[in-house]
Amino acid sequence: MSPRPKGSVAPGGGAAGAALAESAAAVPQPANVPCVVALVFRERARAAIRAAFPRRRARLLLVHGASELSETLRATLADAVIIDIAGGSDEADRASGLAREFPSLPFVGIAPLRGADGPALAAAVAHDFADVLTEGVDDGVLRA
Secondary structure (H helix, E strand, O other), X not given: OOOOOOOOOOOOOHHHHHHHHHHHHHOOOOOOOOEEEEEOOOHHHHHHHHHHOOOOOOEEEEEXXXXXXXXXXXXXXXXXXXXXXXXXXXXXXXXXXXXXXXXXXXXXXXXXXXXXXHHHHHHHHHOOOOEEEEOOOOHHHHHO
């Protein structure tokens, strides 16, 4: 009989096999993790989103424009969309308009706390966003 490699489980399992099966079941499978699609333009927002959604907790898809966001939402079953609404760029405005096309999908805006972002916040409300997160203030909410 040849020796088993270190860490392998004997056929039939036993207590060690049951413990290994339990620990494997505790790790989320790709089908069980939420899929979050994000359109971000600023590095600080991108870093906050990556910190909030590590690979084991969520599948994060970063897109680069409104057309790519639209294509991704039509091809992928997503659980949420995060859009960087700061600065009021035309690309963010076009992406925000997709909230009306996908009413069952929560759209969340992210922006720093600046007075100049008032029109972008108003546009997010007009497009029926589920929420708007403020960078630095709502980081704990983003991670929860």
